[in-house]
Structures are given as structure tokens and as C-alpha cells.
Amino acid sequence: MADDKKLTTRAADFSAWYNEVVLRAALADYSPVRGCMVIRPNGYGIWERMQRALDDMFKATGHRNAYFPLFIPESFLHKEAQHVEGFAPETAVVTHGGGKKLEEPLIVRPTSETIIYSMFAKWVQSYRDLPLLINQWANVVRWEMRTRLFLRTLEFLWQEGHTAHATYDDAEEEARRMLGVYSDFMEGWMAMPVVTGQKTDAERFAGALRTYSCEAMMQDNKALQAGTSHNLGQNFAKAFDLKFQAEHGGQEYAWNTSWGVSTRLVGGLVMTHGDDVGIRIPPLLAPIELVIVPIYRSDDERERMLEAADRIMRALADWERRDPGRLRVHLDDRDGMKPGAKYYEWELQGVPLRLEIGPRDLEKNQAILVRRDTREKRPVSLNTLGEDVADLLTRIQEDMLIAARERREEHSMRHRISYDDFRALMDGEGAFVYAGWCGSPECEAQIKEETKATIRVLPDEEFRSAETPSTCLKCGRPATAEALWAKAY
Amino acid sequence: MADDKKLTTRAADFSAWYNEVVLRAALADYSPVRGCMVIRPNGYGIWERMQRALDDMFKATGHRNAYFPLFIPESFLHKEAQHVEGFAPETAVVTHGGGKKLEEPLIVRPTSETIIYSMFAKWVQSYRDLPLLINQWANVVRWEMRTRLFLRTLEFLWQEGHTAHATYDDAEEEARRMLGVYSDFMEGWMAMPVVTGQKTDAERFAGALRTYSCEAMMQDNKALQAGTSHNLGQNFAKAFDLKFQAEHGGQEYAWNTSWGVSTRLVGGLVMTHGDDVGIRIPPLLAPIELVIVPIYRSDDERERMLEAADRIMRALADWERRDPGRLRVHLDDRDGMKPGAKYYEWELQGVPLRLEIGPRDLEKNQAILVRRDTREKRPVSLNTLGEDVADLLTRIQEDMLIAARERREEHSMRHRISYDDFRALMDGEGAFVYAGWCGSPECEAQIKEETKATIRVLPDEEFRSAETPSTCLKCGRPATAEALWAKAY
Numbered sequence: 001m002a003d004d005k006k007l008t009t010r011a012a013d014f015s016a017w018y019n020e021v022v023l024r025a026a027l028a029d030y031s032p033v034r035g036c037m038v039i040r041p042n043g044y045g046i047w048e049r050m051q052r053a054l055d056d057m058f059k060a061t062g063h064r065n066a067y068f069p070l071f072i073p074e075s076f077l078h079k080e081a082q083h084v085e086g087f088a089p090e091t092a093v094v095t096h097g098g099g100k101k102l103e104e105p106l107i108v109r110p111t112s113e114t115i116i117y118s119m120f121a122k123w124v125q126s127y128r129d130l131p132l133l134i135n136q137w138a139n140v141v142r143w144e145m146r147t148r149l150f151l152r153t154l155e156f157l158w159q160e161g162h163t164a165h166a167t168y169d170d171a172e173e174e175a176r177r178m179l180g181v182y183s184d185f186m187e188g189w190m191a192m193p194v195v196t197g198q199k200t201d202a203e204r205f206a207g208a209l210r211t212y213s214c215e216a217m218m219q220d221n222k223a224l225q226a227g228t229s230h231n232l233g234q235n236f237a238k239a240f241d242l243k244f245q246a247e248h249g250g251q252e253y254a255w256n257t258s259w260g261v262s263t264r265l266v267g268g269l270v271m272t273h274g275d276d277v278g279i280r281i282p283p284l285l286a287p288i289e290l291v292i293v294p295i296y297r298s299d300d301e302r303e304r305m306l307e308a309a310d311r312i313m314r315a316l317a318d319w320e321r322r323d324p325g326r327l328r329v330h331l332d333d334r335d336g337m338k339p340g341a342k343y344y345e346w347e348l349q350g351v352p353l354r355l356e357i358g359p360r361d362l363e364k365n366q367a368i369l370v371r372r373d374t375r376e377k378r379p380v381s382l383n384t385l386g387e388d389v390a391d392l393l394t395r396i397q398e399d400m401l402i403a404a405r406e407r408r409e410e411h412s413m414r415h416r417i418s419y420d421d422f423r424a425l426m427d428g429e430g431a432f433v434y435a436g437w438c439g440s441p442e443c444e445a446q447i448k449e450e451t452k453a454t455i456r457v458l459p460d461e462e463f464r465s466a467e468t469p470s471t472c473l474k475c476g477r478p479a480t481a482e483a484l485w486a487k488a489y
Numbered sequence: 490m491a492d493d494k495k496l497t498t499r500a501a502d503f504s505a506w507y508n509e510v511v512l513r514a515a516l517a518d519y520s521p522v523r524g525c526m527v528i529r530p531n532g533y534g535i536w537e538r539m540q541r542a543l544d545d546m547f548k549a550t551g552h553r554n555a556y557f558p559l560f561i562p563e564s565f566l567h568k569e570a571q572h573v574e575g576f577a578p579e580t581a582v583v584t585h586g587g588g589k590k591l592e593e594p595l596i597v598r599p600t601s602e603t604i605i606y607s608m609f610a611k612w613v614q615s616y617r618d619l620p621l622l623i624n625q626w627a628n629v630v631r632w633e634m635r636t637r638l639f640l641r642t643l644e645f646l647w648q649e650g651h652t653a654h655a656t657y658d659d660a661e662e663e664a665r666r667m668l669g670v671y672s673d674f675m676e677g678w679m680a681m682p683v684v685t686g687q688k689t690d691a692e693r694f695a696g697a698l699r700t701y702s703c704e705a706m707m708q709d710n711k712a713l714q715a716g717t718s719h720n721l722g723q724n725f726a727k728a729f730d731l732k733f734q735a736e737h738g739g740q741e742y743a744w745n746t747s748w749g750v751s752t753r754l755v756g757g758l759v760m761t762h763g764d765d766v767g768i769r770i771p772p773l774l775a776p777i778e779l780v781i782v783p784i785y786r787s788d789d790e791r792e793r794m795l796e797a798a799d800r801i802m803r804a805l806a807d808w809e810r811r812d813p814g815r816l817r818v819h820l821d822d823r824d825g826m827k828p829g830a831k832y833y834e835w836e837l838q839g840v841p842l843r844l845e846i847g848p849r850d851l852e853k854n855q856a857i858l859v860r861r862d863t864r865e866k867r868p869v870s871l872n873t874l875g876e877d878v879a880d881l882l883t884r885i886q887e888d889m890l891i892a893a894r895e896r897r898e899e900h901s902m903r904h905r906i907s908y909d910d911f912r913a914l915m916d917g918e919g920a921f922v923y924a925g926w927c928g929s930p931e932c933e934a935q936i937k938e939e940t941k942a943t944i945r946v947l948p949d950e951e952f953r954s955a956e957t958p959s960t961c962l963k964c965g966r967p968a969t970a971e972a973l974w975a976k977a978y
Contacts, residue, residue, distance in 0.1 A: 029608065029611070029612075031557070031558045031604070031608065032562060032565070032604070032607055033558045033560045033561070033562060033595065033604075036558035036559070036560060037558075038555065038556065038557050038558065038608055039555055039556040040555055041553035041554065041555050041623070044553075044554050044555050044556055045553070045554070047556075048554060064530035064533075064534070065530060065533050065534070065537060066527065066528055066529055066530050066533050067527065067528040067533055067536075067646060068520070068527050069520045069522045069525035069526075069527065069644055070525070070597075070628055070630065070644050071522045071525060071581075071643075071644070072522070073521060073522060076521070089587065089588055090587055091586075091587075092560075092583045092585070092586045092587075092595075093583060093584065093585040093586070094581045094582060094583050094584075094597065095582065095583075095584045095585065096581070096582040096584065096594075097580075097581045097582070097632045097643075098578065098579055098580075098581075098632030098634065099578055099632075105585075106522065106581075108559075108583065108597070115520070115521070115522075118521055119518065119520065119527055122518070123518075134530070138628075139559055139627075139628065141559065143586045143587030143588075145587065154560075154586075155558055155559050155560070157556060
């Protein structure tokens with residue numbers, strides 16, 4: 001295989017490492033359409049598990065799924081002034097259908113606020129119809145010029161939640177609740193710690209009153225905006241005449257929220273956990289949690305070991321795990337391939353646990369378990385294998401979150417930093433820098449221009465420093481808020 | 490509510506009944522984009538359960554999910570001659586992206602053979618890479634002029650399986666296997682019996698060697714093509730240079746299959762099982778299997794009944810059902826709405842079972858179960874409620890299939906019929922007519938022109954008549970095959 005040469009290391013070239021590992025682990029591939037990727041089964045399997053977990057969380061918080069058209073009449077996009085300004089430049093436009101030129105061009109949805117709130121206006125009559133809590137799993141298209149597999153593609157898959165409420169407070173509560181769901185998912189399932197907070201006006205979603213975000217640190221110390229939640233106020237309700245009969249009489253405009261995460265998360269997972277031998281998938285999101293590799297030297301041994309491995313696989317797959325369902329086990333019974341080559345491939349693909357079993361292990365009624373995250377090996381008795389595997393998977397999930405959190409904290413700066421040092425840091429290894437901000441868009445814009453760092457969020461209380469910074473990182477005037485600065489994807 | 494007036498009956502106007510019931514049961518709605526529908530939560534919930542069941546069946550037969558681009562370069566469509574002829578006239582074309590005219594227009598996929606096999610050509614090197622068994626859940630666009638909710642829309646949701654094999658036999662086996670999976674799903678989950686068989690050349694998929702289909706009878710005696718599976722031969726492999734190193738040396742072109750079902754199935758479900766009060770969902774596909782309606786006359790009674798109903802709901806939801814997972818139960822605790830109004834709504838929406846409980850029932854430690862399919866009522870003890878509900882749901886699932894099969898058989902004709910009688914039948918109430926065919930495309934085309942009936946399939950052996958028809962329905966010459974004729978959606 002041409003893939004036998006070693007991966008570029010993260011230290012040598014993080015960006016090259018990322019592309020290589022995504023391609024070699026067969027998560028995705030380039031397509032013949034500029035900027036569009038193919039998500040291969042290994043990558044899609046992770047996305048499917050992400051979808052399942054998120055979907056369960058959305059349903060547990062009262063949301064229902066629906067599906068709205070891919071196409072949006074061009075005029076709809078123009079009904080909300082900021083929205084069109086934000087999205088019109090990056091749209092794909094259908095001008096012909098069925099062999100004829102269309103009277104009105106159709107936009108391939110870059111996001112669905114306009115089409116969805118036009119439907120909400122039809123469905124909502126009274127306060128009794130509220131809250132209306134809808135989610136959609138869909139593809140969207142944004143005409144990006146510089147694309148990266150998973151991180152920024154012309155077309156991507158995502159979910160977009162859209163809700164309507166009777167009051168500002170209800171909408172605000174919903175926007176915050178869904179930010180919390182995202183944060184819980186990213187830490188609990190992806191083992192990817194995030195800082196939550198509010199975006200500045202410059203970074204707000206086009207058409208929103210407020211945008212909240214989850215920001216994760218990648219291993220090159222850049223931030224990944226991993227999910228956002230918007231309080232849309234009444235902007236879209238007014239544009240689409242989304243009114244309701246209030247409980248105490250009179251017609252009022254509804255209050256909306258929208259929130260989304262995308263296949264970008266798969267890229268975030270790779271850049272949070274990958275190492276120089278491949279990706280590392282947290283057990284909860286791994287399509288295969290444990291791979292069994294039988295070891296043998298002769299045909300006779302092969303038969304015995306395959307039989308034993310098959311027995312172990314069945315026992316593990318049948319083993320009653322309380323949570324999260326049956327163990328996902330795969331037996332690698334390919335012949336004509338050495339165990340070492342198999343290890344190499346499964347490590348590249350990030351399977352959390354490997355079970356090796358050879359004739360001498362079998363004699364001792366044991367097997368060897370190898371963790372992908374730490375590459376630690378240990379023998380285990382076959383008698384208690386189910387419990388041991390389940391416990392170890394739980395441990396790996398926890399340890400991956402702890403490791404990622406420690407890494408982030410090591411590369412976060414909370415003490416006073418001069419602007420010159422800040423520039424040097426951003427030019428060099430990068431970091432999450434918590435620093436004062438005077439609140440002026442000018443300081444924000446200048447820093448961005450000079451360092452490429454942006455305010456990722458004004459962090460929520462739990463992420464703020466014990467001692468509030470008193471002066472602006474840039475201008476030295478009194479700070480009105482603490483801001484989290486970083487370069488970002 | 491404006492919806493309080495009665496539904497048009499099926500007998501009065503089946504087509505009007507269908508549109509009304511889809512809208513009133515809130516399965517779908519018209520959108521502001523011509524020919525595109527919105528799938529509302531009630532409809533999407535059914536689709537989600539269909540997806541889950543089919544996806545499990547695809548995985549159990551060795552397929553893995555992936556995702557390919559929405560856009561297809563126009564030149565790709567032209568690489569397979571029949572394919573472009575079939576699909577080019579009904580495409581939506583993106584001519585502008587990011588504010589600029591594109592060098593090559595992009596087609597919004599009407600189906601993905603071209604883009605997928607171009608990727609397969611990149612991934613497949615050797616016979617060891619085969620079979621390659623891929624499925625994609627996606628939206629597709631076909632520029633239809635006359636659209637119907639679920640049945641024929643510009644955009645629809647579907648899955649498309651795409652596979653590559655080393656031999657013709659392997660591909661043929663796969664095409665038949667997936668037809669069997671569809672048929673099992675339609676009968677086992679949708680309670681919708683189907684006739685399987687092969688399409689004639691006139692009705693074959695554009696680019697296929699052979700097309701197999703599942704055909705279901707709707708209550709207006711028209712056929713619905715519910716799912717198709719294609720043996721594509723080497724047509725696409727040759728067009729996209731999909732070759733492999735054969736086991737015994739030399740380069741060979743791979744053999745492909747593709748197969749798909751779509752949101753059209755939701756329309757099929759409605760037209761198979763709906764009655765004059767609403768839709769009827771087979772339990773296995775019902776997002777809610779049982780709805781609890783508490784009955785009370787005073788505030789005091791209300792409190793007691795809600796408490797009891799809540800207890801029952803929890804007990805049922807916790808009850809350990811072996812298969813297919815937990816009971817899906819909903820408590821309708823809306824205040825200010827009479828039980829009758831609730832019954833009306835849940836019957837319209839097709840929930841398979843209703844549990845009514847009032848103060849006198851509670852005293853007797855019982856509740857009333859009402860089947861949606863037969864509207865039969867019976868008291869049940871609260872002590873054995875879990876078992877009784879589970880058994881009844883199983884029964885309903887079975888009975889719905891039996892009823893649909895009996896209905897179809899009543900409207901199927903297998904005895905000799907003159908062409909004049911056939912025309913009269915197709916002009917009138919319609920039917921599935923099994924009759925001889927001489928094999929000539931002219932007879933097929935003439936019958937279609939004169940009666941609007943088409944050959945749905947040349948039925949598989951198990952659906953053929955005991956006595957093979959000897960002459961062609963149209964021309965009287967010797968028959969070369971038995972054909973199933975019907976008008977179709």
C-alpha cells in the first residue's frame with residue numbers, strides 16, 4: 001500500500017497531518033466537485049452516532065424533527081436585511097429547472113430561517129400553538145472559496161433547530177438551553193471540552209439578536225467554533241409576519257431561536273484527539289469499540305484461534321451492558337495479513353480498544369487488551385471480559401476528556417499579558433488568551449488585522465478568570481468585559 | 490377549528506380524500522416553492538421509523554452508509570447515454586455560485602450513480618475490495634410538472650444503495666436480495682403487501698440492465714411503485730472506468746447495482762390503510778403506539794384521573810417489551826378539550842391504540858382499549874395492561890396486513906379477460922390484472938395509450954397465476970410472459 005509511509009507528525013505540520021489522517025483513516029475523500037467532500041463510511045459512522053446522541057437529546061428537550069425544502073425563493077432571503085447581507089454573497093443559485101429558465105431564481109439553502117419561519121407563520125395562530133420546537137437534519141450549501149475536509153466545505157450536513165416562543169424570556173431560555181445541550185454533548189460524548197459564551201456584534205449570526213457559541217481548542221491551539229445558538233429576537237417574525245393571538249388578547253410577533261452543529265464536529269474530533277499514528281475516537285462515538293485480532297502462526301493454530309476469537313466476539317456482543325447498549329465488537333479475521341499490519345490499521349482508524357489473543361493466551365484463559373488512547377497493554381481473564389471491557393471503555397472516555405481539558409488549560413493564558421507578547425504568542429504557538437476588552441469594535445478589528453486572533457466569546461461566568469481583567473488588551477482603557485481571544489478555524 | 494368539517498370520503502373522491510387527510514393529519518404541507526413539500530413532524534416521525542428499520546436491515550446485509558455531494562458536474566450525467574436521456578430533461582441546474590457564473594453548470598442530483606461510481610473507481614483496485622456495499626440517505630431533485638404530496642414532489646428524501654461486484658452473478662444476487670429486503674419491510678413493517686417482479690424494457694431505470702420493483706395496490710386500485718432495485722450491469726463501470734484487478738489476473742470492469750425507496754412510502758402507507766376518519770399507522774411505524782385519554786367531569790375528578798393516567802403511562806413506558814423496544818405511549822393531558830375531540834384528533838392521526846380511563850373504570854381497576862384499525866373497544870384489567878397492550882399491537886400489525894392483502898386479492902383479476910372488458914375495468918374501478926403479453930413493446934404502448942394502464946411488473950414466480958395465460962391481452966398472439974397490468978401513480 002502507498003499508505004505505508006508514516007504520517008506527517010502534528011509537530012511538523014499540523015495542517016498536513018490533519019489532511020493525511022482524514023484521508024488515510026478513510027473518513028472522507030475529495031470529490032470531483034470543487035469544495036464538496038465525500039464522507040466515507042468510517043467518517044459517516046461517527047457522524048451517525050453523533051446524530052443519534054444529539055437527536056435523543058433534542059427529543060428529550062421536547063423538539064420534533066421535520067423537513068423543509070432545499071430551495072429558497074431568492075426574494076425570501078431579502079426579507080431580513082442583515083440576513084441577506086450575511087448570506088447572499090455565498091449562495092449557489094438554481095436558474096434553470098426542467099429545461100427552462102425560472103421566473104425567480106432559487107437559492108440552495110445556506111440555512112433555513114427564511115423558509116421555516118414562513119411556514120411557522122402559517123401554523124401558528126395562538127399562544128396555545130407555542131412554543132413550537134422543531135429540528136431539521138439537512139444538507140446546506142455555502143459557497144466557500146477555501147475549503148478543508150469536514151471543517152469548511154461547500155456543502156455540509158448539519159441539524160438546524162428552529163423554535164418560536166411567546167416571550168423574549170422564553171426564547172432566551174431556549175437559546176441558552178440548547179447551548180447547554182451542545183456543551184453537554186461535546187464534553188460527554190466527544191470528550192471535547194468547550195468554552196461557552198456570547199459572540200460580539202462583529203461575530204454574531206446574520207439576523208440574530210444574540211449568538212452563543214461553544215469554542216473548543218484544537219491541538220494547534222486554534223479555536224474551533226463547534227456549535228452556535230441564536231436568540232433571533234423578533235427579526236424574522238417581523239419579516240415573515242409570524243404573529244400569534246396573545247393570551248390576554250391582541251396580536252404579537254413571536255420570538256425565535258435557531259441553533260446548529262454540523263459535520264465540522266467530525267473534524268473537531270480528529271483535531272482534538274488524533275495523534276501521530278492516527279485518529280482516536282472516544283468510545284461513545286466509535287462505530288467499533290473493540291476490535292479482536294487473533295494471532296496464529298500455522299493453519300492449525302489459525303483454526304483454533306479464529307474459533308476462540310469468534311466465541312469471544314459473540315460473548316461480548318451478547319453481553320448485557322446497561323448503557324449505552326450492546327458492545328460494538330468487530331473480529332478482524334482477514335487472512336494473509338500479519339497482526340502488526342492489522343494493529344497499524346486499527347490504530348490509524350482510532351478504534352478505542354484492541355483485544356489480541358494468541359495460543360499462549362488461550363492456554364492461560366486470558367487475552368491482551370490494548371488501549372488506543374494511552375497504548376497501554378494489560379492481560380485480562382476471559383472469565384470477566386465483559387465487565388472489564390465495559391469498565392475500560394468508560395475509563396477511556398473519561399480519560400480522553402481529562403487529557404483534552406488538561407491540554408487546553410496548559411495552553412490557556414489568564415494572567416496579564418502585554419499586547420506585544422500577545423502578538424508574539426499568536427504569531428507563534430497560539431493559545432486561548434483571556435484578556436480585558438474595552439468593548440470597542442475598533443480594538444476588536446485592529447487585533448484581528450494585526451494578529452488574526454478574534455474574540456471567540458465573551459465567556460460565560462464559569463469560564464471567566466477569578467480576577468476580572470481591568471484594562472483592554474489593545475488600548476489599555478478600562479475593560480468592560482473579559483474576552484477569550486484565539487486564532488480560529 | 491376550520492378542520493372540524495368531515496373529510497371527503499374515499500368513495501366520493503379518493504384523490505381529494507388523500508390530499509385532505511395528509512394535510513389535516515399534519516403529515517405534510519405545501520411550501521412556497523412550487524412542487525416542494527414540507528414534511529411536518531407527524532409525517533417525519535413515520536419516515537424516521539421507516540429509516541431506522543430499513544437502515545438496520547441494510548446494515549444486517551453488510552452495507553455501510555456514506556454521503557456523496559449534492560451537486561453533479563453536468564458532464565458526468567452525459568457519460569452514460571441512456572442515463573442522461575432519462576434524467577437530463579428533469580434536472581435543476583445551478584449556474585451561479587458565490588456571485589459568479591460557473592464554468593461548468595452543476596446538476597442537483599436526481600440520483601447519484603454518476604458521482605458515486607466515479608468515487609468507486611478511485612477506491613476499488615482489486616477483487617479484494619469487492620463487493621463494495623454502500624448506502625446513502627439523501628435528498629434528490631427531479632423537476633416534475635405535476636406534483637402530489639409525498640407521491641411525486643420536486644425534491645424528495647430517499648436512500649440509494651450502490652454496490653460494486655466482481656461478477657454478474659454477484660450483482661444479480663444483490664439486486665434480488667435488496668428487492669427482498671424491501672418486500673420484507675413493506676409487508677413486515679408497513680403492513681403493505683407487494684407484488685415483486687421485473688420491469689419491461691419500457692419501464693426500466695435509465696442506464697440499467699434490469700429493474701426489479703415492488704408494486705403495492707392503493708385503495709383506488711391503482712398501483713404504487715414502492716421501491717426498485719436495479720442490476721446496472723457494467724454500464725456505469727464502463728462510463729466511469731470502474732475496473733479491478735481480477736483474482737486470476739487482468740483488469741475487469743465491475744458490476745453494479747442500485748436500489749432505492751423514498752418518502753413516497755409515507756403516501757403509500759396513507760393510501761393503503763387510511764379510512765374515512767383519517768390515517769391508520771401500523772404499530773411498528775407509529776411514533777405513538779398508544780395514546781391515553783383521561784375522562785373527567787370536575788376539577789376533583791380531573792386531578793385523580795390525571796394522576797392515574799400518569800401512573801399508567803409510566804408503567805407502560807417502563808414495561809419491558811422484548812421487541813421492538815419500549816412502548817411508545819403518550820398521555821393527552823390537555824385541559825379544556827373534551828374527550829370526544831381528542832378521540833377525533835388521534836383517530837385522524839392514526840394512532841393504533843387508545844386507552845380511555847374514567848372514574849368508574851378506575852374503581853373497577855380497568856381501562857378501555859380502542860383499536861384504531863377496527864375501532865373495536867374492550868375493557869382490560871390494569872393488572873395485565875403491559876402484556877395486553879403489547880399483544881394487541883402485535884395483533885393490529887398482523888390484521889392490517891391481512892386486511893390489505895384481502896383487499897388487494899378482491900381487486901385482482903387472474904381469469905381470462907377480453908380487451909374490451911379490460912378497457913372498461915381500467916376506465917372504471919380499476920384492478921390488478923394478470924394477463925398474457927406477447928412481449929412486443931407495441932402492444933404495451935398501445936394498451937398504455939388506450940387505457941392508461943401499464944405493465945407494472947412481469948411478476949416473480951410466487952405471484953404468477955396457477956395457469957399461465959396463453960395469449961396476449963391485446964393482440965391475441967401467443968403470450969411469452971404473464972404481466973401484471975394496472976393504472977399507477
